[in-house]
Amino acid sequence: xxxxxESNTSVVARRADALLxxxxxxxxxxxxxxxxxxxKVGDVKAVESISFDVVPGETLGVVGESGCGKSTAxxxxxxxxxxxxxxxxxEGRDITHLSRKEMVPLRREMQMIFQDPxxxxxxxxxxxxxxxAPFKVQGVKPTxxxxxxxxxxMARVGLNPEHYNRYPNEFSGGQRQRIGIARAIAxxxxxxxxxxxxxxxxxxxxxxxxxxxxxxxxxxxxxxIFIAHDLSVVRHISDRIAVMYLGRIMELAESERIYxxxxxxxxxxxxxxxxxxxxxxxxxxxxxLLHGDLPSPINPPSGCVFRTRCPKAxxxxxxxxxxLRELAxxxxxxxxxxxERHLI
Amino acid sequence: MSLASDHAVEATSTSAESAEIAGRSLTQxxxxxxxxxxxxxxxLLVVLVIVSIAALAPxxxxxxxxxxxxxxxxxxxxxxxxPLGRLGGVSLAHPLGVEPGTGRxxxxxxxxxxxxxxxxxxxxxxxTVTLGVSVGIVAGYSRGWLDSALGRLMDVILAFPLxxxxxxxxxxxxxxxxxxxxxxxxxxxxxxxILVLSLFGWPYLARIVRGQVLSLREREFVESAVSMxxxxxxxLFREILPNLWAPILVYATxxxxxxxAAEAALxxxxxxxxxxxxxxxxxLADSVRYFAVDPAFLFIPGTYLFVVVLAFNLLGDAVRDxxxxxxxxx
Numbered sequence: 224x225x226x227x228x229e230s231n232t233s234v235v236a237r238r239a240d241a242l243l244x245x246x247x248x249x250x251x252x253x254x255x256x257x258x259x260x261x262x263k264v265g266d267v268k269a270v271e272s273i274s275f276d277v278v279p280g281e282t283l284g285v286v287g288e289s290g291c292g293k294s295t296a297x298x299x300x301x302x303x304x305x306x307x308x309x310x311x312x313x314e315g316r317d318i319t320h321l322s323r324k325e326m327v328p329l330r331r332e333m334q335m336i337f338q339d340p341x342x343x344x345x346x347x348x349x350x351x352x353x354x355x356a357p358f359k360v361q362g363v364k365p366t367x368x369x370x371x372x373x374x375x376x377m378a379r380v381g382l383n384p385e386h387y388n389r390y391p392n393e394f395s396g397g398q399r400q401r402i403g404i405a406r407a408i409a410x411x412x413x414x415x416x417x418x419x420x421x422x423x424x425x426x427x428x429x430x431x432x433x434x435x436x437x438x439x440x441x442x443x444x445x446x447x448i449f450i451a452h453d454l455s456v457v458r459h460i461s462d463r464i465a466v467m468y469l470g471r472i473m474e475l476a477e478s479e480r481i482y483x484x485x486x487x488x489x490x491x492x493x494x495x496x497x498x499x500x501x502x503x504x505x506x507x508x509x510x511x512l513l514h515g516d517l518p519s520p521i522n523p524p525s526g527c528v529f530r531t532r533c534p535k536a537x538x539x540x541x542x543x544x545x546x547l548r549e550l551a552x553x554x555x556x557x558x559x560x561x562x563e564r565h566l567i
Numbered sequence: 568m569s570l571a572s573d574h575a576v577e578a579t580s581t582s583a584e585s586a587e588i589a590g591r592s593l594t595q596x597x598x599x600x601x602x603x604x605x606x607x608x609x610x611l612l613v614v615l616v617i618v619s620i621a622a623l624a625p626x627x628x629x630x631x632x633x634x635x636x637x638x639x640x641x642x643x644x645x646x647x648x649x650p651l652g653r654l655g656g657v658s659l660a661h662p663l664g665v666e667p668g669t670g671r672x673x674x675x676x677x678x679x680x681x682x683x684x685x686x687x688x689x690x691x692x693x694x695t696v697t698l699g700v701s702v703g704i705v706a707g708y709s710r711g712w713l714d715s716a717l718g719r720l721m722d723v724i725l726a727f728p729l730x731x732x733x734x735x736x737x738x739x740x741x742x743x744x745x746x747x748x749x750x751x752x753x754x755x756x757x758x759x760x761i762l763v764l765s766l767f768g769w770p771y772l773a774r775i776v777r778g779q780v781l782s783l784r785e786r787e788f789v790e791s792a793v794s795m796x797x798x799x800x801x802x803l804f805r806e807i808l809p810n811l812w813a814p815i816l817v818y819a820t821x822x823x824x825x826x827x828a829a830e831a832a833l834x835x836x837x838x839x840x841x842x843x844x845x846x847x848x849x850x851l852a853d854s855v856r857y858f859a860v861d862p863a864f865l866f867i868p869g870t871y872l873f874v875v876v877l878a879f880n881l882l883g884d885a886v887r888d889x890x891x892x893x894x895x896x897x
Contacts, residue, residue, distance in 0.1 A: 298790075301794055303790055303793055303794055323793075326796065327796035327798075328796075330794060330795055330796035331796075333794075334794060334795070335790075335791065335794045337787040337790070337791060338787070339787055342786045342787045342788065343786075343787035343788055343790075343791055344788055345788040345806055345809070345810070346810065346892055346893070347809035347810050347812075347890075347892065348809070349596070356792070356795060356797075357795045360792070360795045360796050360797045360801065361795070361796060388596065390892035390893075391892075392892055392893050393892075403791075406791070
């Protein structure tokens with residue numbers, strides 16, 4: 224699968240003010256055989272084809288089960304990984320093939336918040352030096368000095384500025400995630416990729432961190448790509464949601480539409496698994512259970528990748544890859560047999 | 568938890584009413600912790616004293632009125648050359664006794680010997696650590712062909728039979744050093760020992776460092792540095808290197824006594840320093856022959872060596888703890 228033929232162009236409609244635009248981005252990881260020569264024997268197709276865009280101030284939620292390629296997608300979009308194919312545009316500029324050096328000035332505009340609050344902070348650096356790192360790396364000199372700026376940032380994310388000289392191990396998971404957030408917003412970026420920023424935290428802390436992210440978004444007009452596997456968190460924060468399965472986007476629509484009127488059978492299954500607060504509704508609701516495991520991304524199924532677990536799969540699904548197309552205004556889906564269902 | 572709150576109290580009291588806190592660098596923080604560690608300060612003091620004694624050996628021996636090379640046949644018995652008097656001939660003229668056979672002053676030889684031994688061990692350790700850490704970091708971070716090439720180089724060096732090479736090349740290389748750099752014989756021999764010990768010693772540390780880097784480079788804080796736009800040098804030396812101090816210091820403090828002993832062993836085998844140059848190794852080697860009749864001759868350099876090695880080990884441990892954010896707060 225080198226070039227994508229014309230009939231298979233899953234591209235979402237271009238929005239004029241898009242901050243980031245991703246077109247059919249692929250990321251393959253080569254599998255090499257043993258021995259000295261390291262012969263390539265195959266590829267892990269972590270991201271097969273994803274297309275989406277993000278406008279300033281918007282939150283795009285990306286959901287999917289473990290191994291569906293959502294973290295790889297986030298890292299590829301950030302150019303922490305080099306895309307195998309496709310095109311990434313940032314503020315209208317093609318950044319797909321920029322080298323690591325050429326990316327450096329752009330790094331001010333796009334930052335990342337990581338999943339693991341333990342491994343994402345260097346244990347040997349103080350909080351002060353962690354949060355001031357973006358200033359040093361980018362050579363930005365705030366008028367009031369780096370330290371004052373960093374202490375402001377600490378206060379802004381709910382940390383005590385007096386803890387400037389402390390080490391990360393003296394903080395709890397939630398506080399560490401705040402340190403990571405302060406570092407990400409230090410240079411006032413336009414886009415932040417949040418890779419499961421709350422999934423390692425206690426539920427009570429999750430809400431605080433999500434609220435902090437929302438406040439910061441309003442204050443600085445940040446755009447987020449919010450990667451998560453927890454649908455209720457994503458629903459809370461996202462304007463639009465992309466549902467991923469085995470390296471492809473299955474459905475992309477406004478958050479409420481994904482919940483209230485999903486079109487793709489995979490989304491049906493996902494939303495039917497979201498717990499409802501009302502016990503009576505919870506007991507009487509229809510559940511769609513998926514059988515089997517996620518197929519191997521080394522050898523994905525032919526046609527629609529979801530067909531092996533899809534309750535509605537037909538012959539056509541094995542032969543023809545469904546294109547991500549606009550099924551309703553602003554509502555994209557990749558399915559031959561879309562059907563609107565109301566499960567929540 | 569209580570440690571953290573203690574610190575909070577301290578932080579608020581030192582910063583008084585203003586929230587102004589001086590940003591402290593890692594070195595400053597480590598130094599503050601080190602200063603409160605009694606063992607660390609004692610061993611640091613011992614190390615400093617040992618190093619200054621070595622540096623000032625000529626001055627001290629002149630003050631005491633002894634020198635390392637003059638023979639004194641009045642201090643040893645005519646038959647067998649054993650030191651006269653108790654404890655290997657301890658007297659006002661010879662504070663630590665004399666060498667059996669020659670009657671040379673042990674105090675002076677010990678002091679002069681520490682110059683050579685420390686010079687060789689410290690420089691060889693420094694070069695080994697520098698080489699091992701740089702190659703290990705580069706190999707671990709680069710992966711790919713560079714890693715493979717460096718890995719093979721390490722394999723080759725590790726496969727050399729070190730002692731045989733040392734014995735075989737000793738005279739040739741020492742002479743080559745003498746003629747190419749116009750050095751004296753002693754300098755050439757010292758240089759030879761330093762170079763050989765460090766050139767064959769670094770792959771062990773490089774292996775350890777490479778392994779650590781392989782795991783560190785996958786941590787998210789490295790990715791975070793990349794996502795900020797940090798260049799490779801910053802990632803290697805600011806992000807990864809500080810996490811390597813523990814294994815590096817442990818290895819270095821183990822290496823130093825190993826090198827002192829290696830110099831001793833090589834001198835014993837005759838490829839290191841040659842008499843009459845005093846060194847700890849030569850003294851220990853000589854003393855073995857006299858152990859049955861003159862045990863003091865073994866104990867004096869032995870005890871000094873023990874103190875030196877212990878002081879360096881304790882200091883290394885303390886520095887490692889001071890650099891480790893998790894090792895309690897001071």
